[in-house]
Amino acid sequence: MSKMSEIAGVLKKEFRERRLHAGERAASVHGIAKRFRVAPVTADRVLKLLEKENEIYRIKAKGSFLCKDAPVPKRIIYFSESKYQSRSGEYFIERTRFEKIREVFSGSANAIDLVPNPVRFETGELARLLENYDGMLISASHLLYSGKFKAFDSFRGKTVLFGLERALPGLRFSQVVPDFSTAFDRIPEKYTLSGYDRCLVLYSGCHNYCARCRVKSVRNFFRKYGNASGKIEFVSLNTSSYTASYVAGQFLMKNLRENTKRERLLIISLSDYLTDGIGKALAESGVRADVLSFDNLDGYGWMHDGPAWVSSIDCEMVRIGETAAKLLLRLVDDGDDCKYIVSVPTTFADRGSIRPQCTRRKPANTAENIEMSAVFY
Amino acid sequence: MSKMSEIAGVLKKEFRERRLHAGERAASVHGIAKRFRVAPVTADRVLKLLEKENEIYRIKAKGSFLCKDAPVPKRIIYFSESKYQSRSGEYFIERTRFEKIREVFSGSANAIDLVPNPVRFETGELARLLENYDGMLISASHLLYSGKFKAFDSFRGKTVLFGLERALPGLRFSQVVPDFSTAFDRIPEKYTLSGYDRCLVLYSGCHNYCARCRVKSVRNFFRKYGNASGKIEFVSLNTSSYTASYVAGQFLMKNLRENTKRERLLIISLSDYLTDGIGKALAESGVRADVLSFDNLDGYGWMHDGPAWVSSIDCEMVRIGETAAKLLLRLVDDGDDCKYIVSVPTTFADRGSIRPQCTRRKPANTAENIEMSAVFY
Numbered sequence: 001m002s003k004m005s006e007i008a009g010v011l012k013k014e015f016r017e018r019r020l021h022a023g024e025r026a027a028s029v030h031g032i033a034k035r036f037r038v039a040p041v042t043a044d045r046v047l048k049l050l051e052k053e054n055e056i057y058r059i060k061a062k063g064s065f066l067c068k069d070a071p072v073p074k075r076i077i078y079f080s081e082s083k084y085q086s087r088s089g090e091y092f093i094e095r096t097r098f099e100k101i102r103e104v105f106s107g108s109a110n111a112i113d114l115v116p117n118p119v120r121f122e123t124g125e126l127a128r129l130l131e132n133y134d135g136m137l138i139s140a141s142h143l144l145y146s147g148k149f150k151a152f153d154s155f156r157g158k159t160v161l162f163g164l165e166r167a168l169p170g171l172r173f174s175q176v177v178p179d180f181s182t183a184f185d186r187i188p189e190k191y192t193l194s195g196y197d198r199c200l201v202l203y204s205g206c207h208n209y210c211a212r213c214r215v216k217s218v219r220n221f222f223r224k225y226g227n228a229s230g231k232i233e234f235v236s237l238n239t240s241s242y243t244a245s246y247v248a249g250q251f252l253m254k255n256l257r258e259n260t261k262r263e264r265l266l267i268i269s270l271s272d273y274l275t276d277g278i279g280k281a282l283a284e285s286g287v288r289a290d291v292l293s294f295d296n297l298d299g300y301g302w303m304h305d306g307p308a309w310v311s312s313i314d315c316e317m318v319r320i321g322e323t324a325a326k327l328l329l330r331l332v333d334d335g336d337d338c339k340y341i342v343s344v345p346t347t348f349a350d351r352g353s354i355r356p357q358c359t360r361r362k363p364a365n366t367a368e369n370i371e372m373s374a375v376f377y
Numbered sequence: 378m379s380k381m382s383e384i385a386g387v388l389k390k391e392f393r394e395r396r397l398h399a400g401e402r403a404a405s406v407h408g409i410a411k412r413f414r415v416a417p418v419t420a421d422r423v424l425k426l427l428e429k430e431n432e433i434y435r436i437k438a439k440g441s442f443l444c445k446d447a448p449v450p451k452r453i454i455y456f457s458e459s460k461y462q463s464r465s466g467e468y469f470i471e472r473t474r475f476e477k478i479r480e481v482f483s484g485s486a487n488a489i490d491l492v493p494n495p496v497r498f499e500t501g502e503l504a505r506l507l508e509n510y511d512g513m514l515i516s517a518s519h520l521l522y523s524g525k526f527k528a529f530d531s532f533r534g535k536t537v538l539f540g541l542e543r544a545l546p547g548l549r550f551s552q553v554v555p556d557f558s559t560a561f562d563r564i565p566e567k568y569t570l571s572g573y574d575r576c577l578v579l580y581s582g583c584h585n586y587c588a589r590c591r592v593k594s595v596r597n598f599f600r601k602y603g604n605a606s607g608k609i610e611f612v613s614l615n616t617s618s619y620t621a622s623y624v625a626g627q628f629l630m631k632n633l634r635e636n637t638k639r640e641r642l643l644i645i646s647l648s649d650y651l652t653d654g655i656g657k658a659l660a661e662s663g664v665r666a667d668v669l670s671f672d673n674l675d676g677y678g679w680m681h682d683g684p685a686w687v688s689s690i691d692c693e694m695v696r697i698g699e700t701a702a703k704l705l706l707r708l709v710d711d712g713d714d715c716k717y718i719v720s721v722p723t724t725f726a727d728r729g730s731i732r733p734q735c736t737r738r739k740p741a742n743t744a745e746n747i748e749m750s751a752v753f754y
Contacts, residue, residue, distance in 0.1 A: 005484065036412075339722075340719050343717075344715050
């Protein structure tokens with residue numbers, strides 16, 4: 001049974017790859033027996049199985065023929081979150097992530113096209129662009145906040161959105177999101193506030209939806225341990241990701257200067273952009289503080305002058321991208337019309353001092369070096 | 378590339394099926410070339426691919442050997458929602474659904490055991506039972522309401538819960554749920570209240586979570602069409618599924634008797650159990666009303682004396698079960714640790730008169746006739 005279905009699987013895949021049309025000759029008992037070194041009885045059963053699955057029809061003494069045309073390969077559009085470059089000329093996450101996504105697609109007949117920084121398109125342009133595609137993969141939280149989602153209303157293909165904090169309510173897309181609660185479950189005793197005089201939770205008030213989710217996670221975490229007393233201060237910083245590092249640094253420098261009592265300080269940063277500024281402020285002031293940061297801490301490679309004591313709640317963007325790509329392939333290939341919300345677990349990493357590992361990586365290849373079906377600039 | 382990975386796939390599956398252990402001889406260039414009729418270069422590439430995937434290691438002039446033991450097949454427990462019999466001795470849904478689920482598992486090496494009516498177990502018993510399993514499939518909303526979910530806290534395997542109204546917040550299981558909004562999107566103009574004097578929405582106040590979700594769907598639907606005025610009455614009936622038909626029938630008979638003005642009536646029933654009673658009341662009173670019912674209307678085959686004008690929001694329980702089984706297999710086989718929430722679309726079916734199609738089905742085989750690894754009674 002199992003061997004039969006394997007052979008049937010190989011044949012089916014070949015029919016598709018050879019782009020055979022309905023009515024074309026499929027496979028013969030003799031051919032299968034010889035090629036796969038199985039008995040003619042088994043080969044006959046393979047054909048019966050394919051017949052049952054509506055792949056082929058058989059005509060006595062004539063052979064077997066395909067029931068339907070091989071499906072046309074699908075075209076997928078991938079809206080990448082960033083311009084493919086960080087401000088410092090590096091783009092580790094996007095590069096590694098895109099390479100992983102391309103790897104997922106390399107095993108399929110479908111083609112994937114990369115479109116970096118989709119925010120620059122007008123809504124109408126986006127809608128027209130989408131007319132040529134059967135599926136789209138969006139790692140574009142920026143796109144989401146830009147209010148251009150209207151462009152997607154008329155899209156009839158499959159969509160997987162990924163990388164956001166958690167599933168956005170009301171969206172009809174499939175979504176792949178990090179599950180921060182899994183990391184919180186494993187935060188050690190150290191971070192239960194008993195060792196600190198004060199805890200500052202910094203978040204960006206601009207990315208409201210994500211920030212709200214993370215603030216909630218932090219509140220729940222400390223509530224569980226019953227020590228959320230007066231020690232915690234939630235600080236909403238009025239900043240977007242582009243100014244976050246600067247704003248967080250400014251805020252913290254002011255605060256550290258005022259900290260004349262030399263309180264033991266825990267800083268919880270709800271985004272890696274903010275942590276960048278926090279790191280710089282700590283390095284500049286020479287003040288010691290523990291930092292617990294959300295987001296993929298080592299992904300962007302921004303921690304050049306980071307604090308010496310840092311832990312992070314790691315969300316592997318590469319894995320989220322890979323999960324999203326696999327999901328989209330399944331939706332597109334199987335014509336699955338279900339909506340999936342997949343949460344990828346995050347992990348807690350106590351990094352101690354990150355400095356030794358923080359070898360500043362060289363700028364990787366430019367986007368142009370990445371071989372692809374199409375890149376829109 | 379594609380042919381190579383196919384052959385590699387066939388070999389990998391064989392390693393598992395033959396339960397090979399780490400260090401056992403895997404495959405040779407010559408053997409692969411001969412068996413799959415490919416060039417030695419290609420065969421060598423297949424081995425290189427398997428090596429890269431950490432399946433085998435190669436020793437020059439010795440051959441290739443397995444890196445790890447073949448995985449042991451998994452045991453799955455399936456908690457079936459019902460006792461496998463409806464009150465009238467029929468159990469269409471459970472039977473068809475279970476057969477579909479078994480079909481999904483038949484292609485895998487894993488074994489599935491059926492446990493009907495799990496509510497009868499005590500929490501401790503359930504926990505002990507679970508110790509032997511790697512995965513569980515739960516179609517048990519009854520189990521959910523019974524407060525026995527504590528038994529699952531210590532379960533370390535994968536879990537897929539299915540059939541509930543929508544994903545239950547806070548549950549760490551993967552879930553497969555019907556998406557009723559997809560059906561509402563397709564309800565025709567007829568049901569926008571303009572043709573009716575009055576609309577009664579009946580729901581069971583006992584199954585609170587589901588009822589609340591469905592009431593919300595109905596409210597949203599009518600709000601969208603802007604005619605939710607004074608015509609709609611939401612009626613919460615104090616009933617469980619066992620008494621729902623009787624309670625709904627009683628309520629409606631009283632209401633129809635009082636309807637001296639002969640108003641044009643639309644009855645929206647939020648569960649098929651209630652619709653059963655509504656059907657009987659309409660048949661007995663001879664009153665005409667249109668019925669729009671949630672749940673899989675023809676699943677249980679209960680519509681023996683149903684109303685003549687009925688539409689339904691169909692949720693294919695068989696498909697939901699199949700989706701859940703496939704998902705569990707993937708989680709168990711791939712060791713995937715993500716949490717999935719999958720919504721299966723529902724459809725709107727305008728059945729007109731259902732009487733002609735309502736051939737009362739014969740009681741099907743008893744549960745004992747179903748061939749399985751194990752059935753717990």
